[in-house]
Amino acid sequence: MKLQQLRYLAAIVENGLNISAAAEKLHTSQPGVSRQIKLLEDELGFELFIREGRSLTRLTQSGQRVVERAQRILRETQAIKGMSLDVRDSQRGTLSIATTHTQARYVLPPVIAKFREKYPKVRLHLHQGTSEQISEMLASEHVDLAIGTGSREQFGNCVLLPCYEWYRRIVVPKAHPLARARSLSIEKLAQHPIVTYVFSLSGPSSLPAAFERAGLEPDIALTARDADVIKTYVRLGLGVGIVAAMAIDPVEDSDLVSLDASHLFPRHLTWVGYRRGVFLRRYAYDFMHLLAPHLERARIAKATQAADQDGVDELFADVKLPLFA
Numbered sequence: 001m002k003l004q005q006l007r008y009l010a011a012i013v014e015n016g017l018n019i020s021a022a023a024e025k026l027h028t029s030q031p032g033v034s035r036q037i038k039l040l041e042d043e044l045g046f047e048l049f050i051r052e053g054r055s056l057t058r059l060t061q062s063g064q065r066v067v068e069r070a071q072r073i074l075r076e077t078q079a080i081k082g083m084s085l086d087v088r089d090s091q092r093g094t095l096s097i098a099t100t101h102t103q104a105r106y107v108l109p110p111v112i113a114k115f116r117e118k119y120p121k122v123r124l125h126l127h128q129g130t131s132e133q134i135s136e137m138l139a140s141e142h143v144d145l146a147i148g149t150g151s152r153e154q155f156g157n158c159v160l161l162p163c164y165e166w167y168r169r170i171v172v173p174k175a176h177p178l179a180r181a182r183s184l185s186i187e188k189l190a191q192h193p194i195v196t197y198v199f200s201l202s203g204p205s206s207l208p209a210a211f212e213r214a215g216l217e218p219d220i221a222l223t224a225r226d227a228d229v230i231k232t233y234v235r236l237g238l239g240v241g242i243v244a245a246m247a248i249d250p251v252e253d254s255d256l257v258s259l260d261a262s263h264l265f266p267r268h269l270t271w272v273g274y275r276r277g278v279f280l281r282r283y284a285y286d287f288m289h290l291l292a293p294h295l296e297r298a299r300i301a302k303a304t305q306a307a308d309q310d311g312v313d314e315l316f317a318d319v320k321l322p323l324f325a
Contacts, residue, residue, distance in 0.1 A: 003077065005040040006070040008033045009048065013067050014140060017049070017056040075277040093281055096125040098137040099147035101226045103270070104128050106246045108147075111290045119283045130198060130225060138275060144284060147291070149270045150206075152309070159303055160273040162316050163292040166324035167262040168207075169248055171234055171241035178240060179257040186214040186264055193221035193239030195230050206266050207242065231256065244268075245324040262325050269321075280304075294319050 011022035012033070019037075023030040041047050048063035049056040059067060099108065104126055112124060127137055131151040138146045138158060152160055170189070172178050181188060190211060199205040211218045221239040224230050227247035234241035234256065241256075242265075248258045272288050272295070274280065280300070288295045294316075303312045 005036045008036050092121040094123045096143040097145045098127045098134040098143040102244050103147050146273045149268050158273040160271040163270045164322040166245045168265045169245050170259040170261050171256045190216040193219045195222045195233050195239040196242040198223045
């Protein structure tokens with residue numbers, strides 16, 4: 001049994017049992033992958049996959065158990081490599097982060113500036129996407145860390161550490177009727193077209209749910225991933241903007257009126273996460289600490305050892321998180 005064979009097996013599973021896709025990801029040939037899997041099955045004495053012709057349809061029961069162990073072995077192998085790199089040169093390496101546009105545009109710039117000052121030889125890669133895309137990037141090991149909000153059910157095999165909380169805010173042009181409103185309500189918002197973030201495809205979104213609880217249906221004029229795009233269309237008069245509180249720039253957005261919506265929509269939690277079992281380089285710990293000062297290395301290490309996400313949450317139950325309102 002070879003480590004290469006376990007890599008091929010894991011790649012096939014990660015690519016939906018598509019051997020050609022797995023071979024492309026591994027930069028090798030499809031016949032070579034098939035041959036190594038057949039040699040592994042011959043050595044084990046049982047089949048790993050149920051086949052229909054040349055296609056793999058599903059894992060056998062024994063194959064599933066082998067895959068789970070193979071994935072653990074490969075994670076440990078990567079951890080050993082990471083440990084070696086950290087001992088030999090803790091100041092050099094690569095850190096890939098997946099996050100949303102709002103985090104990348106409004107939260108991370110000062111964090112990254114401080115990180116680069118401390119680790120000038122670490123190459124940073126910043127990937128932006130929806131919650132679904134961020135989850136996929138983390139699960140496929142294309143990134144080391146993910147920074148997101150909500151949708152925690154998509155990150156079942158990850159450790160998610162709380163960073164800060166935030167509320168939505170309403171933005172309108174100065175001439176808009178709501179700019180002069182003494183108080184906001186769901187009923188008042190429902191009277192106007194709305195421009196806001198793209199809703200999650202994998203579960204309920206809290207914004208339409210707030211309208212639903214009031215027995216109303218929002219008039220969604222436009223959804224976008226980018227807060228800057230939302231504010232652009234608000235300026236064009238397309239509708240009332242609903243954005244994250246940290247996405248309001250007091251200088252750049254001085255032409256807009258920003259209104260508190262903390263009483264209308266629930267508080268949100270932004271977290272940073274990584275795959276269970278992964279080895280974190282020293283600079284990854286420091287990046288998370290720069291992002292959220294309460295994420296100290298000792299507390300992160302304890303969270304990594306927690307049995308599940310409930311155990312992680314308990315470790316931070318006494319931490320008062322920063323709030324963007």
